[in-house]
Amino acid sequence: MNIHEYQAKELLDMFGVANSPGGVASTPQEAEKIAASLNTQDLVIKAQVHAGGRGKGTFKNGFKGGVHLCKTPAEIRDTAAKMLGETLVTHQTGEDGRVVRKVLVAKSVEIQKELYFAILIDRAISAPVIVASTEGGVDIEAVAEHTPEKIFHLPVDPLIGLQPYEARKLAKMLGIPTALLKDAATLFENLYKLFIARDCSMVEVNPLVITKDNQVLALDAKFNFDDNALFRHPDVQAYRDIEEEDPREVEASKHSLSYIGLDGNIACLVNGAGLAMATMDIIKHHGGEPANFLDVGGGASEQQVTEAFKILVADSRVKAILVNIFGGIMKCDVIAQGIINAVKAVNLPVPLVVRLEGTNVDAGRKLLSESGLKLTAATDIADAAQKVVAAAA
Amino acid sequence: MSILVDKNTRLLVQGITGKSGAFHAKSCMEYGTNVVAGVTPGRGGEVFEGKVPVFDTTYEARKQTGCNATMIFVPPAGAADSILEAVDAGIELVICITEGIPVLDMMKVKAAMAKSKSRLIGPNCPGIITPGACKIGIMPGYIHKEGKVGVVSRSGTLTYEAVWQLSSRGHGQSTCVGIGGDPINGTSHLDVVKMFNDDPGTEAFIMIGEIGGTAEEEAAEWIGKNCKKPVAAFIAGATAPPGRRMGHAGAIVSGGKGTASGKIEAIQAAGIEVAATPADMADALLRRMAR
Numbered sequence: 001m002n003i004h005e006y007q008a009k010e011l012l013d014m015f016g017v018a019n020s021p022g023g024v025a026s027t028p029q030e031a032e033k034i035a036a037s038l039n040t041q042d043l044v045i046k047a048q049v050h051a052g053g054r055g056k057g058t059f060k061n062g063f064k065g066g067v068h069l070c071k072t073p074a075e076i077r078d079t080a081a082k083m084l085g086e087t088l089v090t091h092q093t094g095e096d097g098r099v100v101r102k103v104l105v106a107k108s109v110e111i112q113k114e115l116y117f118a119i120l121i122d123r124a125i126s127a128p129v130i131v132a133s134t135e136g137g138v139d140i141e142a143v144a145e146h147t148p149e150k151i152f153h154l155p156v157d158p159l160i161g162l163q164p165y166e167a168r169k170l171a172k173m174l175g176i177p178t179a180l181l182k183d184a185a186t187l188f189e190n191l192y193k194l195f196i197a198r199d200c201s202m203v204e205v206n207p208l209v210i211t212k213d214n215q216v217l218a219l220d221a222k223f224n225f226d227d228n229a230l231f232r233h234p235d236v237q238a239y240r241d242i243e244e245e246d247p248r249e250v251e252a253s254k255h256s257l258s259y260i261g262l263d264g265n266i267a268c269l270v271n272g273a274g275l276a277m278a279t280m281d282i283i284k285h286h287g288g289e290p291a292n293f294l295d296v297g298g299g300a301s302e303q304q305v306t307e308a309f310k311i312l313v314a315d316s317r318v319k320a321i322l323v324n325i326f327g328g329i330m331k332c333d334v335i336a337q338g339i340i341n342a343v344k345a346v347n348l349p350v351p352l353v354v355r356l357e358g359t360n361v362d363a364g365r366k367l368l369s370e371s372g373l374k375l376t377a378a379t380d381i382a383d384a385a386q387k388v389v390a391a392a393a
Numbered sequence: 394m395s396i397l398v399d400k401n402t403r404l405l406v407q408g409i410t411g412k413s414g415a416f417h418a419k420s421c422m423e424y425g426t427n428v429v430a431g432v433t434p435g436r437g438g439e440v441f442e443g444k445v446p447v448f449d450t451t452y453e454a455r456k457q458t459g460c461n462a463t464m465i466f467v468p469p470a471g472a473a474d475s476i477l478e479a480v481d482a483g484i485e486l487v488i489c490i491t492e493g494i495p496v497l498d499m500m501k502v503k504a505a506m507a508k509s510k511s512r513l514i515g516p517n518c519p520g521i522i523t524p525g526a527c528k529i530g531i532m533p534g535y536i537h538k539e540g541k542v543g544v545v546s547r548s549g550t551l552t553y554e555a556v557w558q559l560s561s562r563g564h565g566q567s568t569c570v571g572i573g574g575d576p577i578n579g580t581s582h583l584d585v586v587k588m589f590n591d592d593p594g595t596e597a598f599i600m601i602g603e604i605g606g607t608a609e610e611e612a613a614e615w616i617g618k619n620c621k622k623p624v625a626a627f628i629a630g631a632t633a634p635p636g637r638r639m640g641h642a643g644a645i646v647s648g649g650k651g652t653a654s655g656k657i658e659a660i661q662a663a664g665i666e667v668a669a670t671p672a673d674m675a676d677a678l679l680r681r682m683a684r
Contacts, residue, residue: 227642
């Protein structure tokens with residue numbers, strides 16, 4: 001799950017992670033008020049959308065740039081008026097762009113040095129690892145490739161957490177001057193506390209800066225959260241902004257279906273994540289393009305299968321549908337009944353190929369053949385893929 | 394012969410009175426698995442299906458019945474606690490079926506288990522089966538056949554697919570192990586590969602992986618250097634978009650790491666036969682065996 005920059009700032013503030021003062025506004029007047037309260041001539045206003053590349057983006061009204069430096073609250077107000085309610089297009093949003101509903105107004109700081117600091121889970125050692133670098137404000141993948149010696153890795157013991165001495169050691173490695181050592185160490189410790197307290201899977205501060213007036217600040221922070229742990233963080237759940245998500249995925253999540261939208265024209269409905277991925281792969285192998293990843297899970301109900309089917313059928317890009325089920329916990333007759341119900345409700349506009357195997361397979365096949373549904377039965381996964389690719393062509 | 398479980402396995406089911414726990418405990422019993430106890434806190438003293446005693450704690454279950462393996466069906470919020478309870482009771486083999494356990498919980502479990510003798514399989518896995526002897530998990534028993542091919546996989550349904558292909562070509566299985574789709578799990582591909590390599594009852598095996606992490610690469614490297622048995626592999630997720638979690642919490646390509654192509658390269662370099670598609674898993678192994 002992604003969150004907005006202003007929400008990330010709220011989390012940093014809540015855990016005492018030093019960052020640039022500011023606030024979020026939904027109207028030009030609110031923006032002006034925040035700017036006035038900051039009591040400075042160095043101001044920045046940033047459009048709040050999930051996509052990157054905002055600074056170089058263009059609004060559909062012709063206004064250039066989703067990030068602007070301003071001198072006065074009046075200037076902030078006028079700029080906010082050009083952003084709010086308007087659609088921002090960046091290299092990450094696609095042509096449709098995203099509607100800006102909020103702007104972040106903050107003090108713009110003068111930077112002396114940019115650093116990089118991230119915490120993530122290292123699967124290989126089953127522990128959190130801190131990745132830090134003296135090279136901040138740039139693409140860290142490029143630093144890792146060209147100057148790996150400038151990146152430090154510090155694994156953290158998951159049972160005792162980040163210790164103060166480790167935070168100080170890191171600050172030293174990053175070349176933070178003695179006068180700022182304790183401030184930097186406190187920032188690292190608080191960020192680690194935040195990472196654990198909210199079940200993050202990644203926190204990336206890029207850049208972490210030393211300002212010309214000698215402060216250590218987390219200037220930009222990106223968060224990823226463990227979806228499995230959202231149940232115990234209602235505050236993080238509340239950060240979800242469905243306006244920023246693929247509407248097909250929003251609909252699927254309402255029915256607890258694991259769905260990821262793609263750009264192809266062959267829809268798939270599969271049980272199990274591994275088989276769902278493999279089904280996409282074999283469609284591609286036979287020359288087709290999958291329209292989605294959809295795992296209906298091990299214990300899906302008839303109702304869920306029906307809803308899943310409706311999402312596939314509603315997608316105008318879809319030219320054919322492949323149902324590939326290997327019943328384990330999932331019973332084939334449940335899948336069959338779900339499909340039959342869905343087709344009764346929504347008329348089937350495209351060819352349907354069905355491959356059923358596993359638990360209650362005979363009952364499932366019988367239901368489908370007696371339903372009078374127009375479908376192509378497939379004997380195995382290769383046969384199914386070939387038939388659906390041919391049907392979509 | 395087989396690995397990890399056989400006729401002598403005495404199974405406990407944690408969460409036996411829940412909907413899934415009860416359903417699958419029953420199906421394991423029908424397959425012939427020796428289910429000796431169940432645990433549901435607050436339900437101690439009940440009897441499941443007329444013959445399996447239910448206890449309040451795993452400690453009691455172990456003491457009273459001598460169970461040496463456990464299958465966990467406890468919901469995600471309490472599953473980590475149940476794993477640790479089983480470890481504390483000294484149960485040798487802990488199989489956690491539960492999907493959706495927070496990663497930080499599993500991180501602590503893994504660290505806490507470092508000093509224990511118990512082995513954890515999963516979480517978020519279909520379980521483990523030695524055909525004809527013992528089924529612990531949610532896989533459909535009837536697709537399996539007794540035989541000499543091992544299967545290890547992160548995915549449940551892809552395992553069924555491979556087993557189905559093997560069985561319909563007349564090749565039975567020694568043991569099939571689902572290690573689970575989470576980023577942090579108890580038993581890795583490499584752990585199971587080593588067991589298959591040492592098991593006289595396993596003549597060849599299939600390793601099924603997917604995008605994310607480096608577990609398949611590590612197993613492949615070891616196979617290349619140490620394994621004399623024929624191996625075939627399939628990696629799912631070649632068409633998955635980077636940065637997206639593909640159903641399994643662990644199936645994600647991040648920072649250019651954990652791609653299908655990288656894994657396939659490592660597997661080929663180790664002399665393992667790669668299945669081009671999921672329909673080719675059993676045939677890939679048969680090709681390798683014929684070489």
